[in-house]
Amino acid sequence: MKKVFDHMSYLPDMEQIDSPVMDEVLSAVRAYDYNQYTEQDVRAALRQRVIDPAAFGVLLSPAAQPFLEEMAARATEETRARFGNTICMFTPLYIANYCENECVYCGFNCKNRIHRGKLTMEEIEREMQAIANTGLKEILLLTGESRSMSPVEYIGDAVKLARRYFSTIGIEIYPLNSDEYHYLQECGADFVSVYQETYNPDKYETQHLSGPKRSFPYRFNAQERALMGGMRGVGFGALLGLDDFRHDALATGLHAYYIQRRYPHAEISFSCPRLRPIINDATVNPHDVHETQLLQVILSYRLFMPCAGITISTRERAGFRDHIIGMAATKISAGVKVGVGGHEEEAKGDEQFEISDPRSVDEVRNMIRSRGLQPVFTDYVYV
Secondary structure (H helix, E strand, C coil), X not given: CCXXXXXCCCCCCCCCCCCCHHHHHHHHHHCCCHHHCCHHHHHHHHHCCCCCHHHHHHHCCHHHHHHHHHHHHHHHHHHHHHHCCEEEEEEEEECECCCCCCECCCCCCCCCCCCCCECCHHHHHHHHHHHHCCCCCEEEEECCCCCCCCCHHHHHHHHHHHHCCCCEEEEECCCCCHHHHXXXXXXXXXXXXXXCECXXXXXXXXXXXXXXXXXXXXXXXHHHHHHHCCCCEEEECXXXXXXXXXXXXXXXXXXXXXXXXXXXXXXXXXXXXXXCCCCCXXXXXXXXCCHHHHHHHHHHHHHHCCCCEEEECCCCCHHHHHHHECCCECEEECCCCCCECCCCCCCCECCCCCCCCCCCHHHHHHHHHHCCCEEECCCCCCC
């Protein structure tokens, strides 16, 4: 039986860093009362040339919902000024779905009775060849959170393979220590995405019942350790709907903002996933987040951090994804499979969640062009 530990503590092998960011973010969220804002506050926030943290909180409030059209127009201007008409395309590749965590909301939950699988290096290369044949040059490698079944060396070997086929390689795995991130960076990884799921420590405790992921502060500081390890970029996100989405969106934005101030060279990006159905779905007690509310979050991120990348997930329906690119989102996935493998051969393990947009790379590329935008497969070149 797994030992349950205090969710605000660390396990012995977890690196602890001296950073004020977590306390700064949690303090700001505790003080955030989004119901206090008025129409006048929103108008004053939108008059700011540079949106500061206080104005960011205003834009996330219910009072800002009638201003979505104005926010969208400004977000479009900000996006075009910094990213032009380009939309970067990529696809994820799940190479394993073994997990040691008991997370209530996740299909990979270690207690879930699902088909587990792990790709061999030969299978990984065949998957990568199939993906590369679509023209894509960016890939995101994912695993379940299991050090024993997906050790760092295994992930490093997969990254080395990916470097043969792709110009940009992201990883979305279990949090690591800074020296381990440095090892993966030397293998060829460019950026790290870690989602806090919820920034409410009390809610976090009830959703992460056992496993290393139960450590809230270790997960929170993962992006900073990744940058300490030499990664070029880091991604942030909360699973919207797991708790109060306005608080989690505020925390996500402030987390990225404070990290950017400490590491000005870092490439910052956001993802905005909402809860989706999973295999063996348990009662998660979700706080429903509607599309207009999701739009408000994405627009607020763009106005607050205009140079940050924003990825729109296949968790969302095709129509919404088509609408948000160019306006605020700068990266979109295509040809997505959320089981283990599945790009070249039948998936070797069950899916993490259900997707809403199953379109192929060609279908998404044609959609982007139809909207007067330019699909980009490579946005970074090593020389």
